[in-house]
Amino acid sequence: MILDSASLIPLVLTAKVLFYATLLQLFISVPIGCWLSCSRTVFSSFVDILVSLPLVFPPIATGFFLLIIFGRKSPLNVVFNDTIIFQLPGLVLAAFVAGIPLVVKPIQAAMNSSEANKLAELAAVLGKNKLTILFAVLLPLAKKTILAGLLLAVGRSLGEVGMSMMLGGNIIGRTNTISLEIYNAVFEGEFKRAAILSLLLAAFSSGLFIAFKKLSSTT
Amino acid sequence: MPVTITIKKKLPPYSLDLSLSFSAGELIAVLGPSGAGKSTLIRLIAGLDSPDEGTIQFGNTTWFSSRDKITTSPQQRKIGMVFQEYPLFPHLSVWNNIAFAAPDTSVIESLLSDFNIAHLAKQKPARISGGERQRVALCQALASQPELLLLDEPFSALDINNRQQIRRLLKRIVREQNIPVLHITHDLEEAFYLADRFFVMENGRESRTWLSRQLSAGRTTNSVYDYKSLSIQPLQQGKHLAV
Structure with a gap:
């Protein structure tokens, strides 16, 4: 067998992380992108900066701050009761945060494009309210952009190491995603296993890239 | 008025x-x-x-x-308005572009027939000519029964x-x-x-x-x-x- 049972656990774990992180992107990042594209308040500017930070901020530092925010000594732990850090939700949080800007920013760009503005004005003149304009005009227009953003976020989450290490702890059999397991394999001198896992990651990422290119060419 | x-x-x-x-x-x-x-x-x-x-x-x-x-x-x-670049909703067919503004299907049918574009009803805007798009835009503006x-x-x-x-x-x-x-x-x-x-x-x-x-x-x-x-x-x- 190419992969031993020790490698299957990270595979299944990574699949779970990607699944939950993508759901969060869909239900949190997409609405944030829509809201930021039409809001011009001080608060929305602050949120805009916040969601853009993972693009430029070192992942290990972002992970550290998230560890402080969600850690055992944080006031938020009263709510979460040690269910985030060093467990699956911590890894999902890391994957989610890493992918946020890759979903939000393209949506903002698509919904603020001159074509989107013209069509929103056309719909407004035809008597449609803002909610109808969003669901009947802007979201269908941005559909491919949203899908492309989600693909990019999945790709980014797949290779996430810094934040995952901080929030997940890289605990063998519990929070070691594929990316972390490659690091572990190399650290233990198991280069063959590291190579197989790396090839798996590369194949999956290439698939995502091809899907992204196909979407982009039809946008 | x-x-x-x-x-x-x-x-x-x-x-x-x-x-x-x-x-x-x-x-x-x-x-x-x-x-x-x-x-x-x-x-x-x-x-x-x-x-x-x-x-x-x-x-x-x-x-x-x-x-x-x-x-x-x-x-x-x-208001019914035809914009300078006559934008149409690219994800909707000609019929649905007009239906977006029209109160009922009889209005759409009558406009499509009046403007000689009934044969384009199922086409998306990207597949029709500039002149045809302009006629659809006019139909859309009139379909909303503007004042x-x-x-x-x-x-x-x-x-x-x-x-x-x-x-x-x-x-x-x-x-x-x-x-x-x-x-x-x-x-x-x-x-x-x-x-x-x-x-x-x-x-x-x-x-x-x-x-x-x-x-x-x-x-x-x-x-x-x-x-x-x-x-x-x-x-x-x-x-x-x-x-």
């Missing part, structure tokens, strides 16, 4: 500053050089932009008043045959529905054929001289130059500049 407009808006390098009123069933051709502020004028009337000061009154309803701080949204103004029609060069992409046919059709519909129309055009022949009155703009203000300069210098499009006698004739038949 009569429409009364008195508005000012800074529009560097000049200021838009004009007064205009027109009544139900009246078709006003808005003429003037590029950059005169014609498209801005209809955007302000549609509620897509706000004047700095002034009033826009539609019948007994105030759409905009800087003094009383009233601004009604475009949704509340019951005021704002047209920004609505026939610019039509060939000569379609242009004449659609002009006649528009004139008939406007007369039947008795709605006021503001029609921006650079085509003087079209303006003379369609309009009851001209409103000429230059540098954001009403101009008394631009049109006569164009006519006397023959500085118009070839088609207008060919029709020069025709274009002057309506002036003698009672059409007058809104000055």
Whole structure:
């Protein structure tokens, strides 16, 4: 067998992380992108900066701050009761945060494009309210952009190491995603296993890239 | 419903500053050089932009008043508008583009038939020509059963045959529905054929001289130059500049 049972656990774990992180992107990042594209308040500017930070901020530092925010000594732990850090939700949080800007920013760009503005004005003149304009005009227009953003976020989450290490702890059999397991394999001198896992990651990422290119060419 | 407009808006390098009123069933051709502020004028009337000061009154309803701080949204103004680039919803078929504005299917069927585009009903906008898109945009504007029609060069992409046919059709519909129309055009022949009155703009203000300069210098499009006698004739038949 190419992969031993020790490698299957990270595979299944990574699949779970990607699944939950993508759901969060869909239900949190997409609405944030829509809201930021039409809001011009001080608060929305602050949120805009916040969601853009993972693009430029070192992942290990972002992970550290998230560890402080969600850690055992944080006031938020009263709510979460040690269910985030060093467990699956911590890894999902890391994957989610890493992918946020890759979903939000393209949506903002698509919904603020001159074509989107013209069509929103056309719909407004035809008597449609803002909610109808969003669901009947802007979201269908941005559909491919949203899908492309989600693909990019999945790709980014797949290779996430810094934040995952901080929030997940890289605990063998519990929070070691594929990316972390490659690091572990190399650290233990198991280069063959590291190579197989790396090839798996590369194949999956290439698939995502091809899907992204196909979407982009039809946008 | 009569429409009364008195508005000012800074529009560097000049200021838009004009007064205009027109009544139900009246078709006003808005003429003037590029950059005169014609498209801005209809955007302000549609509620897509706000004047700095002034009033826009539609019948007994105030759409905009800087003094009383009233601004009604475009949704509340019951306007049909054809934009300069005649945008259509790219993800919807021609039928659904018109249905987006129409109250029922009989209106859509009648418009598709009147504008000779029934065969395009299932096509997406990307698959039809510029002239056909423009006809769909006109159908869409009329489908909403507007109380005021704002047209920004609505026939610019039509060939000569379609242009004449659609002009006649528009004139008939406007007369039947008795709605006021503001029609921006650079085509003087079209303006003379369609309009009851001209409103000429230059540098954001009403101009008394631009049109006569164009006519006397023959500085118009070839088609207008060919029709020069025709274009002057309506002036003698009672059409007058809104000055």
